[in-house]
Amino acid sequence: MSPLAAEICIVTARPGHIRAIAERMRAADRAEIFAASGRSPLSALSFSYRHSSHVWTALFDGRPEVMWGVGDLNILTGIGAPWLLGTDAVDKNVHGFLRISRHWPSQLLGRYRLLRNLVDARNTISIRWLEWLGFRLSDPVEINGHPFHLFEMGDADV
Structure with missing residues (x-):
């Protein structure tokens, strides 16, 4: 590990992580949240935390930097909605982030x-990260006046 690389630790997410990440959220994640829902970073992270069956936080050098989880879209057919929101620490530690995230989909x-x-x-x-993980992306569709791609992985015949 290079001297500039952060030590990354994955833990079960806690409510205290929400504000720490929301206050420093990446601009792209802020824009996506607002375009999709009109929510603030704090509101979006709180909502996602409460409505997900599994939620984790990545601590970079002990500081909460990324939170992700999966919500149940349809538990009868096994469809889950993965999400991830983070800070600029992801971009500054891209190799470490890719290493820890590579097995999440499986x-x-x-x-x-x-x-x-x-x-x-x-x-x-x-x-680019979703494609690297192996997700299929659809052509863009308009939601609230903004283009979004549906991304999927798994049995599409569900």
Whole structure:
């Protein structure tokens, strides 16, 4: 590990992590949240935390920097909605972030048959990461006047 690389630790998310991340959220994530829901970062993270069956936080050098989880879209058919919101620490520690995130989809597919959500078409870094993870992205659709891609992984015949 290089001297500039952060030590990254994954923990079960706690309510205290929400404000720490929301106050320093990446501009692209802020824009995506607002375009999709009109929510503030604090409101969006709080909502996602409360409505997800599984939520984790990545601590970079002990500081909450990324929170992600999956909400149940349809528990009868096993469809989950993965989400991730973070700070600029992700971009500053991209190799460490890629290393810790590479197995997330396969771990989630052990619990869900299909993972599905939307990503803002302007959020190019997140789109590249989703494609790197192996998600399929649809052509953009308009939501609240902004282009979004549906992204999916798993059994699309659910």
